[in-house]
Structure formats: C-alpha cells, structure tokens
Amino acid sequence: MNKSFKPDVNAETVDGGAHVARPHDSAIKHVTGKAIYIDDMAEPAGTLHAYLGLSTRAHARITSMDLARVRAAPGVKLVLTGGDVPGINDISPAGLNDEPVLAEGEVKFYGQPVFCVVAETRHLARKAAQLAQIEYEDLPYATDVVAAIEAGHDHVCTPLTLKRGDVDAGLARAPNRLKGEMRVGGQDHFYLEGHISMAIPGEDDEVTVWASTQHPSEIQHMVGHALGVPSHSVNVQVRRMGGGFGGKETQGNQFAALAAIAAKKLNVPVKIRPDRDDDMSITGKRHDFHIDYDVGYDDDGRILAFDGTFAARCGFSADLSGPVTDRALFHADNCYYYEDVRLASRPMMTNTVSNTAFRGFGGPQGLIGAERVIEEIAYKLGRDPLDIRKINFYGGEGRNLTPYHQTVEDNIIGRIVEELEESSDYQARRKAIVAFNENSPVIRKGIALTPVKFGISFTATWYNQAGALVHVYRDGSLHLNHGGTEMGQGLNTKVAQALAEEFQVDFAMIKITATNTGKVPNTSATAASSGTDLNAMAAVNAARQIKERLVDFASEKYSVPKETIVFEPNRVRVGNQVFSFAEFIDQAYMARVQLSAAGFYKTPKIHWDRATGKGRPFYYYAYGAAVSEVSVDTLTGEYQVDRADILHDVGKSLNPAIDKGQVEGAFIQGMGWLTTEELWWDDKGMLRTHAPSTYKIPLASDRPRIFNVKLADWSENREMTIRRSKAVGEPPFMLPVSVLEAISMAVASIGDYRTCPCLDAPATPERVLMAVERLKAGA
The missing domain is CATH 3.30.365.10 (Aldehyde oxidase/xanthine dehydrogenase, molybdopterin binding domain)
Incomplete structure (x- = not known):
C-alpha cells in the first residue's frame, strides 16, 4: 500500500473492486524490470550453484560412471548421484516410484539427469558437468507413440474408457461411415523464466525453498520425500513466475529436491538454474497424440456413433499422463452430442522425457479430434463445416448427456x-x-x-479446494496470502479485487504477498483454470469471518441491530453513525476483536467415479x-x-x-x-x-x-x-x-x-x- 494513499470515504464505489478493468498488480514492474524473480534475489553469503549431468542415450544400462574428473574440477564442492539422496530417490507426482531424482543403473531417455555438480559458480558447475566418463550398454527404445505401440510398450498408467450406448450397433446401422487417424504434435512451454530453485538450510531438519512452481505444496512434499523429513520441515515460497502454462506444476520437483539436498549436505544456500537448451531437454511438454476414429453419421451430417482411441506419447514415467489422457476423453465431444460413443485412452511409455501438464491439460488434443471428424463429414457431404457443427450441437432433453454421463x-x-x-x-x-x-x-x-x-474443475476431485489467510491491520490495511501462484495471469490481482469488493475498500489497501506453505497449507496446484475460482472464494470466506466478528462488535458496542451495520466504500455505517474503515478497524482492535482469519473453499456438486x-x-x-x-x-x-x-x-x-x-x-x-x-x-x-x-x-x-x-x-x-x-x-x-x-x-x-x-x-x-x-x- 502506498503510504500516502488516503481512501476517499465519500466515494460511491471502491477503486478496483470486482468487475473493474484494472491493470495487473505487477504490470509496471514487469515492463520496467523491477519485478523480482528468483534469479533477481540477492544471494545469501556463500551461495553455491548446481548443474546437471545428463545421459547421452535414449535407453541404456549404465555399465560404469567415472566422476573423478568432475570432482577434481575447479570450484567443485560436491557431486551428487542417486545414491546420495538421503530419503527416497523418487519425485513421481503420481506416487508410482517411477521418476528418480537422479537415474541409477539405467537411463530411459536422452538427457535424463544422472548426476548433479555443486560448485562456487554456475559457470564452473556447468563446465565440470561435461567431464564425466560414462559407459553404457544400449537397450531397445522407441521415441514415437506409434513406434511404442508397435514395439509393445506398456502403458505408463491405467487407461480410461468412456462409453454410453452401443457404439458397435450404432456404427453398423449408420447410413454413412468414415475411419481416419490424426497426429497431433506436442508443444514446449517456452516460459520466459526457466526452471530455478534456491534452497536455504535452517536448523535441525529445516530448509526454505524458493521455487518457480505452480504447486508449492507438491514441492514441499517432494523435497521432504527426498530429504527423508516431514513436510513441516520444508517451507516453500513463490512470489511470481515468469510463465508456467502447466510446465511448472510438477517439473520443478527435481530442481527443488536437488537444491535442497545439496544445501543440507553442505549447510550453505544452493541455487540451480539450467540453461534453455538443457531446460527443454530435461523437462516435459504437451503430450503429442495419435488419434484413431471410426464414425457413423446420417445424410444430414448428424453423428450417430463415435468410436475413438487417443494414444499419447507420455515419456518414460507417468507424471500427470493419467489425468491428461483422461481429460482428452472428457473433451473429445467438444460441443457435440454423440448418440452412441466409446472413447479410450492409451497412455504409452516412450523413451522420451515424461510429458506433463500444459494449458488445456489434454483437452485440446481431445477437442481437435472432434473437429477433425466434423471437418471430414463436411467435405464428404459437400457442406460448410459450420452447418455440420450446428446440427451436432448439444441440445435439449435427450441430447445433453456427455460420454462421461454429466x-x-x-x-x-x-x-x-x-x-x-x-x-x-x-x-x-x-x-x-x-x-x-x-x-x-x-x-x-x-x-x-x-x-x-x-469443463472447469480438477478431474482429481480432491484438488478442488483452496485456503487463504487474511489479516486486517489496525490502520485498515489488509494483508492477503492464498494458496494460488502468480505466473503472469493476473491471479493475485483478481483475488485482491474480490477481497476489496467484499470489504468495500480500495484495491490499494491490500498487500499481496508471496505464496508460502507456512501460511497456507496443502495448496492445490494453480492449474485447471481454477486458480481464481478457488482462491478468491477462500479469500472471501476469510473476509466474511472477520466481517461477522466486526458486525457482532459494532452491534454490541453501539446497541444497534446487526442489519443496520453496512460496509460502504471505504467506510462502515453503524446505525446512524459513519466511520472510515480505518477508524472502525482501530475501534475493533481496541476492543480485542480478532482481525485475522484463515479462509477455505471447496467446489460443490462435483464427483467422479473413474x-x-x-x-x-x-x-x-x-x-x-x-x-x-x-x-x-x-x-x-x-x-x-x-x-x-x-x-x-x-x-x-x-x-x-x-x-x-x-x-x-x-x-x-x-x-x-x-x-x-x-x-x-x-x-x-x-x-x-x-x-x-x-x-x-x-x-x-x-x-x-x-x-x-x-x-x-x-x-x-x-x-x-x-x-x-x-x-x-x-x-x-x-x-x-x-x-x-x-x-x-x-x-x-x-x-x-x-x-x-x-x-x-x-x-x-x-x-x-x-x-x-x-x-x-x-x-
């Protein structure tokens, strides 16, 4: 809050409440370079820098690994391998124990991290990482999803099938039928700020981790998992990211874990930031898909039966491929009603980096399959594809049930x-x-x-929850902390606007602080387009708890009915009296009213039986x-x-x-x-x-x-x-x-x-x- 700011207590509306077009709270800082990212933070004295040594095989057994030259390189303080992980050498978000912090014995994709060098500078660590002498015994591999299917590779997780009606009968009786396939490419997140973590050791088991992540609580859990300590010993903080798009939902785990392990072993702060080339090689991307479809339709272009298989290049481990390929099926209908339908996913293991969340989370890949079918039908009938779209739109009774029965x-x-x-x-x-x-x-x-x-919500139902912490200080200013993370999308601005609207104070009265697992626990990832839905509701819930206490206080102090106590723009009306918001809050403080609350929200109505x-x-x-x-x-x-x-x-x-x-x-x-x-x-x-x-x-x-x-x-x-x-x-x-x-x-x-x-x-x-x-x- 600007110290010279004085709210207008005579204004009819607040400055910057809900439904108002206002700038991103950090917009000026973004364009002037004043926004502080992790690499802009002043490094604590003695900070060391880590870099990764990567495999040069798509699939191979490690027959020998000589790191003597790496350890002897100038400035090197520590070299970590998988055997040096004090807890469990796994950072699998799916809990399948299939994604090591550092590979041991076998590498499963070209560029997989095998060891980690910690040195006095990033440059020295990067140079030393090139000195390793590793010998391999090559094993069969497949990098393409179709090649993986032909080679008989396993699924990385359990496939899903959605069905309604009798698709085989529907196909058999359809007047027209088409079969086809489509390849849909992947995509790199290409965030402006790459992956980065800095770990600062504390006393006992404690460590503080600054991470560029969309999921602070998962970083907390994974770091604790790798260190062999409880989550309460790990504090994760995120002020902002220079872009995420899903790429920082799980992919930051490895970097945070390695920084924390090194920091605790050496008892000094450690920072790790790969360059762009290595970042793109090491971290997962949007899944590319191979889609097969068999469709029956009538002479008007109305789809009668749809049988689709959606195979995805998932990489060497599961990561989030299960829910990603599930959501592809959830959106394989897009806006269209299929009378008889069967949709199946094939999350294929490939010898590539494990693919992960990306804006849309599998939905785009499913949707594009639907649009391809519409397009093909239109060309076969000599019609404008828009006409075919309209005739297949979800409609009223009898044409409004999705393949997943919503x-x-x-x-x-x-x-x-x-x-x-x-x-x-x-x-x-x-x-x-x-x-x-x-x-x-x-x-x-x-x-x-x-x-x-x-569709809006996490399909993993338990993620549809959020917490927030709101403090109202004696001068009427507010401190807001919530479980969401800011990656440039304006989440903090929107949540603060919702809070300003609830208290009827100007936006400038609210200070938004870094996401902190020590303030709001068990946060859900900022993903699935649910960041504002969840966190703003949690912040409003906290505000309403505080307002309820304030109303009780004013009603008792001034002997007026509760319904006559109204929060107006930057002021509070108590019966016939009007106080500025700051004056009213100061009175409440003097009366020992609790001016802080932890808010919570969980999305109603949703349920899912996979x-x-x-x-x-x-x-x-x-x-x-x-x-x-x-x-x-x-x-x-x-x-x-x-x-x-x-x-x-x-x-x-x-x-x-x-x-x-x-x-x-x-x-x-x-x-x-x-x-x-x-x-x-x-x-x-x-x-x-x-x-x-x-x-x-x-x-x-x-x-x-x-x-x-x-x-x-x-x-x-x-x-x-x-x-x-x-x-x-x-x-x-x-x-x-x-x-x-x-x-x-x-x-x-x-x-x-x-x-x-x-x-x-x-x-x-x-x-x-x-x-x-x-x-x-x-x-």
Whole structure:
C-alpha cells in the first residue's frame, strides 16, 4: 500500500473492486524490470550453484560412471548421484516410484539427469558437468507413440474408457461411415523464466525453498520425500513466475529436491538454474497424440456413433499422463452430442522425457479430434463445416448427456456461435473467399468458425479446494496470502479485487504477498483454470469471518441491530453513525476483536467415479468461438492469418482487461501449437528442437493482421462462483483450431473442396505444401 494513499470515504464505489478493468498488480514492474524473480534475489553469503549431468542415450544400462574428473574440477564442492539422496530417490507426482531424482543403473531417455555438480559458480558447475566418463550398454527404445505401440510398450498408467450406448450397433446401422487417424504434435512451454530453485538450510531438519512452481505444496512434499523429513520441515515460497502454462506444476520437483539436498549436505544456500537448451531437454511438454476414429453419421451430417482411441506419447514415467489422457476423453465431444460413443485412452511409455501438464491439460488434443471428424463429414457431404457443427450441437432433453454421463445444463454455444457468425460477417466472407479462390492460381484463402466447450474443475476431485489467510491491520490495511501462484495471469490481482469488493475498500489497501506453505497449507496446484475460482472464494470466506466478528462488535458496542451495520466504500455505517474503515478497524482492535482469519473453499456438486466412467467432474462449462481467415501460398506452403474474430464466455468478468488479455494470449499460444511449434527427436532419441534457434514460437509478426476479441458480456455463471465469473486460462487456447481448419479449406480449394486435406498438427509450411501437392496429384 502506498503510504500516502488516503481512501476517499465519500466515494460511491471502491477503486478496483470486482468487475473493474484494472491493470495487473505487477504490470509496471514487469515492463520496467523491477519485478523480482528468483534469479533477481540477492544471494545469501556463500551461495553455491548446481548443474546437471545428463545421459547421452535414449535407453541404456549404465555399465560404469567415472566422476573423478568432475570432482577434481575447479570450484567443485560436491557431486551428487542417486545414491546420495538421503530419503527416497523418487519425485513421481503420481506416487508410482517411477521418476528418480537422479537415474541409477539405467537411463530411459536422452538427457535424463544422472548426476548433479555443486560448485562456487554456475559457470564452473556447468563446465565440470561435461567431464564425466560414462559407459553404457544400449537397450531397445522407441521415441514415437506409434513406434511404442508397435514395439509393445506398456502403458505408463491405467487407461480410461468412456462409453454410453452401443457404439458397435450404432456404427453398423449408420447410413454413412468414415475411419481416419490424426497426429497431433506436442508443444514446449517456452516460459520466459526457466526452471530455478534456491534452497536455504535452517536448523535441525529445516530448509526454505524458493521455487518457480505452480504447486508449492507438491514441492514441499517432494523435497521432504527426498530429504527423508516431514513436510513441516520444508517451507516453500513463490512470489511470481515468469510463465508456467502447466510446465511448472510438477517439473520443478527435481530442481527443488536437488537444491535442497545439496544445501543440507553442505549447510550453505544452493541455487540451480539450467540453461534453455538443457531446460527443454530435461523437462516435459504437451503430450503429442495419435488419434484413431471410426464414425457413423446420417445424410444430414448428424453423428450417430463415435468410436475413438487417443494414444499419447507420455515419456518414460507417468507424471500427470493419467489425468491428461483422461481429460482428452472428457473433451473429445467438444460441443457435440454423440448418440452412441466409446472413447479410450492409451497412455504409452516412450523413451522420451515424461510429458506433463500444459494449458488445456489434454483437452485440446481431445477437442481437435472432434473437429477433425466434423471437418471430414463436411467435405464428404459437400457442406460448410459450420452447418455440420450446428446440427451436432448439444441440445435439449435427450441430447445433453456427455460420454462421461454429466448433463450439460448451461449450454450457450448456440448463442455464442450465432452472434459471432453475424458480427464477423462469416457467410458473406466465406462466399467472397470461394469466389477469390476460383480466380487465384497461387494464393488461396480459407475461413473457418470453430466452437469450444471446456469443463472447469480438477478431474482429481480432491484438488478442488483452496485456503487463504487474511489479516486486517489496525490502520485498515489488509494483508492477503492464498494458496494460488502468480505466473503472469493476473491471479493475485483478481483475488485482491474480490477481497476489496467484499470489504468495500480500495484495491490499494491490500498487500499481496508471496505464496508460502507456512501460511497456507496443502495448496492445490494453480492449474485447471481454477486458480481464481478457488482462491478468491477462500479469500472471501476469510473476509466474511472477520466481517461477522466486526458486525457482532459494532452491534454490541453501539446497541444497534446487526442489519443496520453496512460496509460502504471505504467506510462502515453503524446505525446512524459513519466511520472510515480505518477508524472502525482501530475501534475493533481496541476492543480485542480478532482481525485475522484463515479462509477455505471447496467446489460443490462435483464427483467422479473413474472405475465406472460416470459422474460430474466439472462444476460448469466455459464456451467460446472463433472465426479465422488465412491466405496460403500454394507454391511454398507459407501462410498468414489475415483476420481472427473471437467471442468468448468468461461469465460476469472479474476483470475484463485481464480476461481479454488471457483470451488473446491463449489464442496466439494455441496458434503456435497448431502451426509452427514442432518437436523433433533424431534417430538416437535426442531432442533436436531445444532452443529458440530450432523451435519456432509465434512472433508478433505471426499474429492475425486484424484481431477482434470480445467477451460475451451478457453471460453470467449460473453456478455460485466468485461474483458469477468463469475461468479463462485454458478454454480460449482451443479457439485457434479455426486457424488450422481455415488453412485446411484453403488447401482443399485445390481439389475443388471435394477432399479433406486431413492436415496433421502442427500444420507447418512443409506439411501444407505436401498436402497441396497431394491434392494437385489427385486432381
């Protein structure tokens, strides 16, 4: 809080409460460089630096490992191997004991950490890590998901099947049938701030860990697991991350554990930060998928039966592949009702880094399978894919039950699509594009409108809880701590706005502090788009406890009914008297009223039985739609996005400015996944796309030339979420499926729209060019 700030006690509204477009609380610090990340923190005296030694085989037994030269290198203080882990050499978030802190005896992917060097400087540690002499006995390996299936690899975790009705009978009686497959590529998180941890040893078993993580409590648990100490001995703190996108939900475990082990062994602070190349090689990514589908449909394009198998490259260990591949099935219907359906996951073990959470958490991979089927049906029937989408939308009674047996009760996709179709002038533009393509020999255009329905909640039901700690100080200022983590998405700003609204004080009166496992225990990961839903409700719960005490105090002190005590903007009305908020709080302090509270919230209504594949895993759905128009050069396969129009549902927005920014950012990131970001392993199992020079994220020049983004301001969540808002982090990530399908239409024009190009993702210029050539050859 600014010391010179004086709230306006005569204002009619508070400055920065709920539903107000205000800047991110750290926006100025971000752009001026004043925001403090872990690598900006002043290092305690004697801090040492760690670096990792990595395997150079995709799958092999370690026959010998000579680290003498590493230990003798200048500045080296310690070299750790798996045998030096004092507790259990495992950081598996799934609890399957399949992910060692450091590999012992066998390596299962190229780049797996085998040892850790601790030296006086990061440069010396990095140089020393190159001096190891390791000999291997090579073993069979598969880095590709299809190759893993053919080689008979195991699943890394238990697959899931969702079903409703009799899909075999439905397929048999359908008038039309199509079978196909699609490859969907993975994606690197490419956060601006890479993984980093700093551990500071304390007395007895204690250690404090600063980590760039979305899940402080898991870091706490894993560090304790590796050290062999209880969780109460480990304190984890997170002020902010320079991006996360899911990549810091579990992948920070290894770095935090190694920093803590080294810090406790040497009794000095230890920091570890890999460079970008190693970060990309060591840490997991979005799962790439191979999707097989067998679909029956009628002559109008209505889907009658859908049988889909979703196989994923999971990596050498389970990590979060179970829930990721589960969620792919949850979103394999997108906005569409399937009369008879069977969906199966295949989480395949591969000799690659273990893939992990990424914005959408498997949902995008499932959704894109649905959109491919819609697209294929449309081309087979000679129809606009939008017509096929509309006819298959979830509807009223009898057409509102998902494959996991949750009833879709809040369906607004019809209105979203109708409004966007009109506001974007979709029909007229599509006709103009068809006419343009008839007279353009080289440049071809395409346009597509695609919808999104995305379920909100953790499918692991126990994660749908949050805590918060709120202090009100004697001068009326507030201290807010909650279990969520800030990674640039504006979570802290939104939670503080909700708290300001509840107390009716200005935003500037609230100080947001670092997430701290010593203040709020058992935090859930900031993921599944649930950060605001959970943590803002917990903060409001704490505020209401304090307000209840304040009302009791004022009612007794001034002998007035409780209902006459009202919190107004920066003041409190007590009967006929009015006090500034600060004056009122000071009175309460003098009367020994407790001005602190721990709040708690758990999402209601949700339940899920994985064994039966039935339940209500989602509290509600968020919806959206996008229209994208592209131009494709058929001689090179290059393309540009000429225009994108988006209408997205965030319920009653807590902060329209932040929500709109989230939609814009998600669209561009999703566009990168579907068009430019390609992961490639060579025949030795080494990831070759491990730096900005070899891995292409979208640039500013790749954005749509015209970019119209609008929030559905008429929407209001029917469920009792925080101020009737909806989640915004993940749902808009899938809107750029419209870009992929627009490219597909442009390519299909080569064959007079008779054949679906069936582009795999990412649709790089090379893939687009090959699709063009295939259609030319078949024309």
